[in-house]
Amino acid sequence: MSVDALISTYFANGRLSDLPRDHFIDGRFVPAETGNRMESFDPGRATVFGDFAAGTAVDVDRAVSSAVAGFAIWRDTAPATRCAVLMEAARLMRAEADWLAVVESLDSGKTLAEAYGDVQGSARLFEYYAGAADKLDGRSVNLGNDNAAFTLREPVGVTAHIVPWNYPSSTLVRGIAPALAAGCSAVVKPAETTPYTALMIAELLIRAGLPAGVVNVVTGTGPEAGAPLVRDPRVRHVTFTGSVQTGVGVMQAVAPNVTGLTLELGGKSxxxxxxxxxxxxxxxxxxxxxxxxxxxxxxxxxxxxxxxxxxxxxxxxxxxxxxxxxxxxxxxxxxxxxxxxxxxxxxxxxxxxxxxxxxxxxxxxxxxxxxxxxxxxxxxxxxxxxxxxxxxxxxxxxxxxxxxxxxxxxxxxxxxxxxxxxxxxxxxxxxxxxxxxxxxxxxxxxxxxxxxxxxxxxxIELPFGGNRKSGFGREKGLEGVDAYTRAKAITLAV
The missing domain is CATH 3.40.309.10 (Aldehyde Dehydrogenase; Chain A, domain 2)
Structure with missing residues (x-):
């Protein structure tokens, strides 16, 4: 359906058909364990235009378990194959830009032109990190003796992504694209007011060739779904974008598990x-x-x-x-x-x-x-x-x-x-x-x-992130991969 037809249908009916309504876990849409649902509003009319699953800790546990299994597959997938999957995801995003942009505009309230820009930027993010997937090399090290030494860059494991409502698609992709390039798996918790494009992109990745379980999405509120996700000890890195107050809470939540953390918080630029x-x-x-x-x-x-x-x-x-x-x-x-x-x-x-x-x-x-x-x-x-x-x-x-x-x-x-x-x-x-x-x-x-x-x-080729109460860590650019890899040193005595 063309963008004009989608818009006409929406204003005639107040709804869009084929919106995803459930969590995306292990490669398919599944309802919340409780069966509870939430409403999504069109900010431009202040009216409900859809509903979606209200997740809890039980749903998060299912998603993280799926991500653990997905990581076991994806970390051993050839880097060239990761590259191909991310490139195909970019192609599909561009092919389906009308649908994604209309939903993004409806869900967030932003203009259609801004939503199109976000979708195109997200596709470019997939392309950019596709190019990095097969170039995450280690280095050889001269120890000054006959021993041989080198380093490896390994994926950290399961990653969690708490995505804000102002840029639902591009903030999602700027986190998961480098994570996937590095060989990590992901569990995503989109904002409760903008759940749809995260679900759509997760399903699109499966069509692009991503194995089931590598990217999972649980929708719902921060306390009910976000909090148990960042506290889960199986999660090895959390990427959070949001307010300073909530970011401080996330830091406190991940501390007992010594989980890695990227925070992109506020600004007064x-x-x-x-x-x-x-x-x-x-x-x-x-x-x-x-x-x-x-x-x-x-x-x-x-x-x-x-x-x-x-x-x-x-x-x-x-x-x-x-x-x-x-x-x-x-x-x-x-x-x-x-x-x-x-x-x-x-x-x-x-x-x-x-x-x-x-x-x-x-x-x-x-x-x-x-x-x-x-x-x-x-x-x-x-x-x-x-x-x-x-x-x-x-x-x-x-x-x-x-x-x-x-x-x-x-x-x-x-x-x-x-x-x-x-x-x-x-x-x-x-x-x-x-x-x-x-x-x-x-x-x-x-x-x-x-x-x-x-x-x-x-x-997107440049690193993005803040200092002081704007947070720490960098996303975008080649620096964006750093959070999702860890260096391992290997020495051979000869």
Missing amino acids: PLVAFADADAEKVAEGALWAIFSNAGQICSAGSRLVIHRDLHAQVLERLVQKATALRFGHGLHNPDMGALNSERHQAAISGHVERARIRGVEILCGGQATTDPATGKGWFFEPTILDALSADDPAIQQEIFGPVLGVQVFDDEDEALALANGTEFALAAGIYTKDISTALRMARRIDAGQVTVNDYWAGG
């Missing part, structure tokens, strides 16, 4: 614009740094740290651009889609209302709203808060929505202090025509990744 920067480029860059995916991005440029001489002309342009953004149901492909849930909408409203009470100047937006076409859904107006102090809560706390905080500086040292002035250190952008300033600031800003004159520059 600065876009630093110097006086010599092009005002139009800064305004356009800042617009999409914060309003892409309705600001629901860990690495969003949620702070504009701008030189006083550039402030007025950039903010005039930026307000015009922000107020011109069209928002609406994701399948209608507006500029900005819905927030993922009513609860999240309320949280963002609370942040902005408290700023209003503090006397913060709100240049535009500032209100929860609905789809202008239907009066339904969970939306928030593109919002800009001006001239915030370094200690303002809107600067120090992650809002995770379409809310930009503006900070003004007078010199480079002040810009650096503001850029590094939160507990987070995930990403940063620098806008300047001076290459020396750019390189100096790029080295001094504490962040896992820094871009210059294009906030979203870079790609």
